Amino acid sequence: MNREQKAEIIDSLAKKIADFNFIYITDVSTLDSQKTSDLRRSFFNNGVEMIVAKNTLVEKAIEKSEKQFGGLVDTLKGNTALLFSTDSKSPAKIIKEFRKDKTKPYLKGAYIDSDIFIGDDQLDALIKLKSRNELIGEVIGLLQSPAKNVVSALQSSGGKLAGIIKTLSEKPE
Numbered sequence: 001m002n003r004e005q006k007a008e009i010i011d012s013l014a015k016k017i018a019d020f021n022f023i024y025i026t027d028v029s030t031l032d033s034q035k036t037s038d039l040r041r042s043f044f045n046n047g048v049e050m051i052v053a054k055n056t057l058v059e060k061a062i063e064k065s066e067k068q069f070g071g072l073v074d075t076l077k078g079n080t081a082l083l084f085s086t087d088s089k090s091p092a093k094i095i096k097e098f099r100k101d102k103t104k105p106y107l108k109g110a111y112i113d114s115d116i117f118i119g120d121d122q123l124d125a126l127i128k129l130k131s132r133n134e135l136i137g138e139v140i141g142l143l144q145s146p147a148k149n150v151v152s153a154l155q156s157s158g159g160k161l162a163g164i165i166k167t168l169s170e171k172p173e
Contacts, residue, residue: 006057013053013061013082020084021113024091025072027106028052029079039105042094049084058082070116075108088112092126 017023028036043050053061055076062069083091095105109118110126117126130138 009053009057010060010064013051013058014064016049016051016082016084017061017065017067020086021111022085022088022091023111024083024085024095025075025108025110026081026083026095027079027108028081028104031102031104035102039094039098042098043083043091046090046094047086048091048094050081051084052079052081055080067111068114069111071118072109072111072116075118080108081105088129088131089127092123096123096127 028039031039040050055078058080059073059076062073085091092107092110095107099105107120107123107126109116110122111117112126112129
């Protein structure tokens with residue numbers, strides 16, 4: 001691979017890294033070609049893009065993207081596959097599902113909306129993360145709850161109050 005080809009790969013990776021907010025770094029070594037193909041298919045079917053690249057090229061692409069990957073750069077050893085997703089949970093769920101009876105793919109780390117997760121032990125934490133839309137929905141639900149209670153109380157009290165007034169107005173003097 002000549003310098004121009006390496007520069008193209010670095011530019012392409014840097015653009016992807018800059019464009020995506022959910023990036024996973026995994027190790028898929030020791031998977032045979034059939035299992036790797038099955039894994040790629042699972043990722044593709046769930047909107048996750050998998051790219052295998054040399055660690056030095058990935059490191060240069062990270063530097064070029066200007067995102068702060070912190071300790072994730074230290075995980076770039078051995079075989080490395082990058083996973084790019086528009087959903088924070090999908091790659092973690094697929095990895096966990098895929099390796100029910102295997103140890104690979106191994107999660108080296110993840111970059112989730114500027115938060116850094118390092119190590120395979122973070123896989124369950126990544127699966128439990130709530131998306132931005134889920135959090136917004138919960139906040140809206142919490143904000144609506146007191147308002148619903150007030151409206152409900154006013155409606156029921158209003159019915160009682162109207163009944164009392166009607167009864168009093170019909171009462172003979």
